[in-house]
Structure formats: structure tokens, C-alpha cells
Amino acid sequence: MLIRITLAVDDRDLRRRLGSVLARPDILVQTPRVRKGLWPRILKDPCDVLLVGESMLPEPLRAGMEQLLLHPDTPASVVLAESADPVTHARFLADGCDAVLFAGLAEDHVRGVIEAMLEKRQRKSQKLFFATRPLAEPRLSDFVSESPGMARFLNLVPRVVQSDTALLIEGETGVGKERLACAIHTEGRRATGRFVALNCGALPEHLLESELFGHVRGAFTGATAARRGWFEIAHRGTLFLDEVGEIPIHLQVKLLRVLQEQEIQPIGSEKSFGVDVRVIAASNRELQTEVEARRFRRDLYHRLSVVTVTVPPLRERPEDIPVLVERQIAYLAHQVSRHVTGIAPGAMRAMCRYPWPGNVRELNNVIERAILLCDDTEITLSHLPESIADLASGPPGHPVAAPDEAEPPEAPVTSPASGPAGRLALPEVWLTKSLQEVRKSYLADLERQYIEGLLAATRGRIGEAARRAGLQERSLYEKMKQFGLRKEDYRQPSGATG
Numbered sequence: 001m002l003i004r005i006t007l008a009v010d011d012r013d014l015r016r017r018l019g020s021v022l023a024r025p026d027i028l029v030q031t032p033r034v035r036k037g038l039w040p041r042i043l044k045d046p047c048d049v050l051l052v053g054e055s056m057l058p059e060p061l062r063a064g065m066e067q068l069l070l071h072p073d074t075p076a077s078v079v080l081a082e083s084a085d086p087v088t089h090a091r092f093l094a095d096g097c098d099a100v101l102f103a104g105l106a107e108d109h110v111r112g113v114i115e116a117m118l119e120k121r122q123r124k125s126q127k128l129f130f131a132t133r134p135l136a137e138p139r140l141s142d143f144v145s146e147s148p149g150m151a152r153f154l155n156l157v158p159r160v161v162q163s164d165t166a167l168l169i170e171g172e173t174g175v176g177k178e179r180l181a182c183a184i185h186t187e188g189r190r191a192t193g194r195f196v197a198l199n200c201g202a203l204p205e206h207l208l209e210s211e212l213f214g215h216v217r218g219a220f221t222g223a224t225a226a227r228r229g230w231f232e233i234a235h236r237g238t239l240f241l242d243e244v245g246e247i248p249i250h251l252q253v254k255l256l257r258v259l260q261e262q263e264i265q266p267i268g269s270e271k272s273f274g275v276d277v278r279v280i281a282a283s284n285r286e287l288q289t290e291v292e293a294r295r296f297r298r299d300l301y302h303r304l305s306v307v308t309v310t311v312p313p314l315r316e317r318p319e320d321i322p323v324l325v326e327r328q329i330a331y332l333a334h335q336v337s338r339h340v341t342g343i344a345p346g347a348m349r350a351m352c353r354y355p356w357p358g359n360v361r362e363l364n365n366v367i368e369r370a371i372l373l374c375d376d377t378e379i380t381l382s383h384l385p386e387s388i389a390d391l392a393s394g395p396p397g398h399p400v401a402a403p404d405e406a407e408p409p410e411a412p413v414t415s416p417a418s419g420p421a422g423r424l425a426l427p428e429v430w431l432t433k434s435l436q437e438v439r440k441s442y443l444a445d446l447e448r449q450y451i452e453g454l455l456a457a458t459r460g461r462i463g464e465a466a467r468r469a470g471l472q473e474r475s476l477y478e479k480m481k482q483f484g485l486r487k488e489d490y491r492q493p494s495g496a497t498g
């Protein structure tokens with residue numbers, strides 16, 4: 001992240017001297033010149049270190065320093081005192097300032113103190129950053145695979161890890177584009193910087209611009225405080241632009257300029273400053289097609305796609321399903337403290353035959369649900385959603401072939417279809433579960449089937465589907481994402497679900 005230093009000093013000579021001490025590529029110096037209203041202004045702007053001249057301190061000082069604790073970044077405060085009197089210095093410290101320096105000190109001393117302060121601050125933020133990172137960070141080894149489609153992909157990836165080349169990751173929803181971007185960051189030389197992921201499709205246009213580049217106070221109605229953009233926060237790290245195809249055209253122009261010049265200009269600011277950010281973009285639509293349709297600028301496309309990797313969907317690499325299933329069982333069983341250690345052959349066969357429209361995300365969700373339903377050590381067909389379990393003994397010639405085709409099917413799961421007299425024919429396994437578990441799994445299945453049917457009936461028209469379901473479009477999208485469903489798969493009259 002760039003370090004923002006606020007230099008509130010009215011002595012021009014001192015300001016010039018400090019300016020030269022602070023001239024570093026990872027420091028952004030902001031110099032408010034006003035004296036009246038200075039403190040409220042400092043309290044609103046992003047700032048890591050505050051260097052403040054004695055004449056600019058608030059009255060009473062203690063109250064002002066307490067207000068500083070409410071600042072979102074709580075900057076380190078250094079007072080530049082006009083005298084070398086130790087009693088005055090002690091008073092500043094007692095009122096809450098972090099350090100006091102006699103402004104008349106030789107430049108080298110001032111430089112030494114400021115550098116030590118910055119170092120300490122950086123270490124503290126690094127420590128915090130590492131402490132809040134997830135325990136199981138994505139690694140490139142998560143993507144190990146035997147399938148030919150993945151072999152092409154895996155061949156390319158290690159070559160881009162140590163470089164700063166712009167990278168475009170394409171692939172269907174849930175294949176692991178963000179996970180891959182994060183793994184590349186974690187294993188590359190930018191690992192000590194931040195990995196910042198921004199979904200460009202989830203924000204309205206005006207917000208997206210401010211999220212990317214930041215804004216100054218008063219830049220637009222409602223901008224009551226300045227804000228750092230993600231480019232600034234990702235300085236020396238990686239910025240992952242998810243659904244990059246959703247960026248509106250006018251912002252594409254601005255993004256291209258930033259990528260070319262490695263400089264950003266927050267909204268409303270007259271000044272721009274340098275940032276060192278590796279950009280990894282992702283799209284679950286083919287960006288090239290968007291370029292042909294003139295929805296995406298060709299020049300930006302070329303800039304982002306210096307290297308393009310495509311993560312193949314799971315249905316094109318069924319060989320990878322067993323290893324993903326086993327790893328996920330091991331990982332999740334540990335996470336939720338269950339003693340599930342494996343999966344029955346029939347259940348694995350069904351998993352391998354299923355086409356996984358929601359890819360690894362859907363697979364992980366299915367395993368999580370199965371682990372929660374499983375009271376034993378092994379996941380069986382009864383723990384899988386029906387749409388998958390039915391495939392264990394399903395018709396031959398299903399799009400995905402299971403590895404152990406010859407094995408006999410496991411005990412069939414009765415479908416909860418209507419029995420005689422319109423009553424549900426209960427699957428026996430339900431009677432071994434709690435009502436809450438049965439209800440949860442049945443409703444999830446029902447919901448998925450309903451949404452699949454609805455999308456097929458409306459040929460993927462979200463507005464119409466949401467209206468029929470009585471849902472907001474956004475909620476429908478969320479449910480589709482949960483079940484790994486995509487409207488594109490229902491656009492054909494056949495209503496293929498992929």
C-alpha cells in the first residue's frame with residue numbers, strides 16, 4: 001500500500017526540507033495549507049503519518065489527539081516543535097502525540113526518526129495483514145491435474161508467477177479464477193503486498209470509478225471524506241479485476257491510461273501519483289467476443305491479455321473430479337470437525353457423471369452439504385442431492401463417464417416423488433436424519449430444481465424468471481450462483497443446462 005503522509009507545516013523552508021526527506025516512490029505527501037479548519041480536515045482524509053508543526057496543533061491538544069484516535073487509519077503523529085525545550089516536548093507527549101522532534105534538528109536526524117517511524121508502522125500493518133489472512137491460502141498445487149486440458153494450463157501458469165505481466169484468466173463461473181489469481185499472488189514476489197479482489201460487475205458505474213481510483217473530499221455529492229482507491233491499496237501487490245468485461249466503456253479508457261502510465265488520479269484531484277500494481281483480470285465471458293461486439297475496447301483487451309489462461313470447466317476434465325472430491329472432504333471434514341474420511345464408490349461414480357455447471361464451487365458446496373448430513377465416516381449416495389445421486393445408476397452414455405463404470409450401483413435412493421394417494425414415498429434414509437436436516441436438504445433440492453425449470457421455461461430471461469418467482473433479480477442471481485446456474489445455458493430453445 002502507498003503510505004500517505006500529511007505534512008501540516010506552515011514554515012515554507014521546513015516544508016521544503018521535509019519534502020526532500022519524504023521523496024520516496026512508496027510515499028504520497030499531502031500538504032494542507034489552511035490553518036482554520038485544519039484538524040477536521042485531517043480527521044477526514046486518509047493518512048498514515050501526520051507531521052504537524054507546533055503552530056498548527058489544535059487547542060486543546062489533548063482533545064485533538066483523542067479525536068485522532070477516531071480517524072479510520074489512526075495516523076502516527078509527529079510534532080515538529082519550535083524549541084528544543086524538553087519540558088515542552090514532554091507536555092506534547094503527555095497529551096498523546098507519538099513523537100516530538102525539534103524542527104531545527106539537522107536533516108539527517110529528522111530523516112532517521114521519520115524512517116524509523118515508517119518502518120515501525122509498516123511492520124505493524126504487515127503483521128495485521130498476515131494475521132487476517134485465511135489459514136488455508138490458495139496455492140498453485142490446488143490446481144494439480146492429470147487431464148490434458150489442464151496440462152496446457154498448468155504448463156503456462158508457473159511462467160507467469162514471478163513476472164509482472166498482465167494476465168487475463170478466462171473460464172466459466174466457479175472454475176477457480178479468483179483462487180488461481182490469489183495463488184499466483186501468494187507464490188510470486190508480490191506476496192508481502194496486498195491481494196485486492198474487486199468485482200467490477202457488482203458495483204454501479206460511479207461507485208466503481210471511486211473504488212478503483214479513490215476520490216478527494218467534495219469530489220461529488222456525498223463525498224464527505226476522501227477515500228483511497230484499490231489501486232493505491234494494492235501498491236506493490238496485486239489487483240484482481242473480476243468480471244472485467246462489465247466495466248463501462250468510459251471507465252475502460254481511464255483504466256487503460258492507468259495501466260499504461262502506472263499513475264492514478266483520484267476523482268476530483270488535480271494531481272496524479274505513481275502506483276506499482278500487477279493487474280490480473282478475469283472474465284467468465286470470452287472477452288474477445290466482447291471486443292468483436294464492441295462492448296470492450298480492443299486496446300484495453302490487448303493490454304490486459306498479454307498472457308491469457310483459460311481454466312477448463314470440470315465437465316471437460318472428469319479425471320480431476322476424484323482428487324478434488326477427496327481433497328475437499330479432507331479439508332472440510334477437518335474444518336467442521338467431522339470424522340468423514342471418504343466417499344463410497346457409487347457416490348463417487350455419480351459425482352464423476354454429473355456435468356457440474358457450477359464447477360468447483362458447486363462441487364465444494366455439494367461436499368460440504370454431504371459432510372453435514374453424514375453421520376458415518378463415508379459419504380454415500382443418500383448424502384448427495386438427487387440430481388447427482390440419480391446418475392449413479394443412470395442411463396449409459398451420460399456426457400461424463402465415471403472412472404469405475406463396471407462397479408455395481410449402490411443401494412438406490414428412493415425419490416421423494418408422490419406415492420399412492422398423493423403421499424410422499426419417503427426415502428428410508430430420511431428416517432435416520434433429524435427433521436431439520438431432511439427439511440434443509442429437501443428444500444435445497446426443490447429450490448434448485450425449481451430454478452432450473454424456471455430458467456428453462458423463460459429461456460434464461462432473468463427479468464421474466466424473477467417476476468414469476470416473485471424474487472428480486474439480484475436474489476435470483478444469488479441463488480443461481482449458489483447452484484452454479486447460468487442464464488446463458490438456457491438461451492437455446494432446447495433449454496440445455498450444460
Ligand SMILES: Nc1ncnc2c1ncn2[C@@H]1O[C@H](COP(=O)(O)OP(=O)(O)OP(=O)(O)O)[C@@H](O)[C@H]1O
Pocket residue numbers: 142143171172173174175176177178179180242284324360361364
Ligand atoms: N482447485 C480448487 N481446489 C479447491 N477449491 C477450489 C478450487 N478451485 C476453486 N475452488 C473453490 O471454488 C469456489 C469458486 O472459486 P472462484 O471464486 O475462484 O471461482 P471463479 O472462477 O472466480 O467464479 P466466478 O466466475 O463465479 O467468480 C471458491 O470457494 C474456491 O475456493
Ligand SMILES: [Mg+2]
Pocket residue numbers: 177178242282
Ligand atoms: Mg470470481
